[in-house]
Amino acid sequence: MDAVTVQVGSPEWVQAQLIEIELLADGVDKVRVLVGVAEQLLPSPLEVRRQAWDIANTIEDKVKRAYALIAIASHAPEENRVTALEKALEFADIQAIENKTDRARILIKVLPDLLEKRPSILDQTKAVIETIEDNIQQAKILLEVAVSLPDENRLDLLKEILRLTDERSTEISGDKFLLKIRTTAQLPGTEEALDFIQTIEDEFLRSLALKTIAPDLLKNRPQLLSKALNIAEDLNSDISKYSALAVIAPQMPNLEEALKTAYAIHDANARSSALAKIVVKLPDLERALEIAYKIEDTHDCSEALARISGQLTDLNRVLQVIPDIEDSKLRAQALVEIASKLDTNSLLSLDQALDFAQLIQEDSDRNEALKAIAPLLPEKECHDLLNSHQTEWENPVYMPDQNQPRHLEDVLNAAKKNQDESAL
Numbered sequence: 001m002d003a004v005t006v007q008v009g010s011p012e013w014v015q016a017q018l019i020e021i022e023l024l025a026d027g028v029d030k031v032r033v034l035v036g037v038a039e040q041l042l043p044s045p046l047e048v049r050r051q052a053w054d055i056a057n058t059i060e061d062k063v064k065r066a067y068a069l070i071a072i073a074s075h076a077p078e079e080n081r082v083t084a085l086e087k088a089l090e091f092a093d094i095q096a097i098e099n100k101t102d103r104a105r106i107l108i109k110v111l112p113d114l115l116e117k118r119p120s121i122l123d124q125t126k127a128v129i130e131t132i133e134d135n136i137q138q139a140k141i142l143l144e145v146a147v148s149l150p151d152e153n154r155l156d157l158l159k160e161i162l163r164l165t166d167e168r169s170t171e172i173s174g175d176k177f178l179l180k181i182r183t184t185a186q187l188p189g190t191e192e193a194l195d196f197i198q199t200i201e202d203e204f205l206r207s208l209a210l211k212t213i214a215p216d217l218l219k220n221r222p223q224l225l226s227k228a229l230n231i232a233e234d235l236n237s238d239i240s241k242y243s244a245l246a247v248i249a250p251q252m253p254n255l256e257e258a259l260k261t262a263y264a265i266h267d268a269n270a271r272s273s274a275l276a277k278i279v280v281k282l283p284d285l286e287r288a289l290e291i292a293y294k295i296e297d298t299h300d301c302s303e304a305l306a307r308i309s310g311q312l313t314d315l316n317r318v319l320q321v322i323p324d325i326e327d328s329k330l331r332a333q334a335l336v337e338i339a340s341k342l343d344t345n346s347l348l349s350l351d352q353a354l355d356f357a358q359l360i361q362e363d364s365d366r367n368e369a370l371k372a373i374a375p376l377l378p379e380k381e382c383h384d385l386l387n388s389h390q391t392e393w394e395n396p397v398y399m400p401d402q403n404q405p406r407h408l409e410d411v412l413n414a415a416k417k418n419q420d421e422s423a424l
Contacts, residue, residue: 036075049076057091063102066092070109082117085110104128104141112148122153139164139179143186151188158183159196184209189216191224198231206231207240211247218251225252229261238267246270250277259291272297276304285311289321302327306334315341319352323359331356332365339372350376 017037024033049072056068069092073084089110097103107125114121125145132138139161146157161183165176184205187193193213200206210231218225228248235241242265249265252258255278262274272295279295282288285308292304302325309321318338325331335357350373357369374382 062093062097063099063106066094066097066106067109070106074110074113081113085113086118100128100132101137101141104132105144108141108144108148111145115149115153122149126157135164136176136179139183143179143183146183146186151190154186154188155190155193155196158186162200180205181208185212187213189213189220191217191221193217194224194227194231203235203237203240207235207237207244210244214244214248215251218248222253242267242270246274249274250281255281268296272300276300279304280307280311293324298326302330306330309334310337315349319349319356322353322356328360328362328365332360332362332369335369336372339369339376 017033020033052072053069056065056072059065059068066088069088070085073088074081076084089107092106094103094106097106104125107121107128111121111125122145126142129138129141129145132141142157142161142164146154146161149157162180165180165183180202184200185208187197187209190213193209194217197206197209197213200209210228214228218228225248229245232241232244232248235244245261245265246267249258249261252261258278259275262271262278265271265274275291275295276297279288279291282291288308289305292301292308295301295304305321305325306327309318309325312318312321315338318334322331322334322338325334335353338353353373354370354377357366357373360366360369
């Protein structure tokens, strides 16, 4: 069914916009979107912003007034936005706001837009944050700053956050540790970050940080691979070491070295995870299958077999692999993929694929596979299959391929069409 087009400015459009605005959690975002809606309803967007500005200036609460002014300014045209935001800060008079956390968060709100044209805004924001007495509260606000910064500005700030969380504070250690985890997850993929990771005392955090940056870092700078491996190998905790190696090994350009590293992982789950990601890259698909079959974790084994089967060109070989994919969703996905390679002349292969699909235990996965195969069957067999699943398929369902049929009748028509074409 085609989507209904709602005219901009119509009552239905306004109602839809108001519903979406109501769902927004952030008050500043609400003001910004409201201004945007108003600009589309009224003849002069500039006049709308002027009126909104005048109204915002009458708000008595200093914090709410500041957020409202920033919301209006951030909606200004791009070429005027920096000037508008600077004017909003001036009128907001944030120095008069007593709560230091509120003052810092107001500056954080404008930081991404002003940083390039006015770099001093970062120092101004940090200076306000430094006046917050509790170290952990300081660290939390600094993390809000860090996530809004580009990589080149972020690392020093993240180091400072971790330093603050190492000092004494009034908060419980669980909160401090969670903050450390969130901080290490923001480390940029740079060589400097890799150097910094070596200085992190907590092995769990060091492993987490290494896993966070390894994929991007090793993809862009494979020469740093040995350094990353050394950091992982130096971890004393087996869990931390092997979980890090499981992430690093699949990024190694030399697949034989990658396999060697994966096999050296003593933890079965981490080893399975690494091998599943490596074998799908091997050019020798038979060797890849041989290794995949030996992967201990059932899901990792299924994932590897499913991905390798998608690379095979011999349909008979694919059909030999599919029954060994134990995960029902992955088996269904493999059957959907093979269905696109089958035709109405491959009756033996079709029967095998159909049998494998009907053996899938999970209803939704089984139906996904059957719907991909059904149009390729002769009309009577397709009709019988549809009748046997009438209850399950009586409603339209989502199909990832938009060319696939979506209703029972469509499936049957597709089967009849394929049969007619094969008779020509």
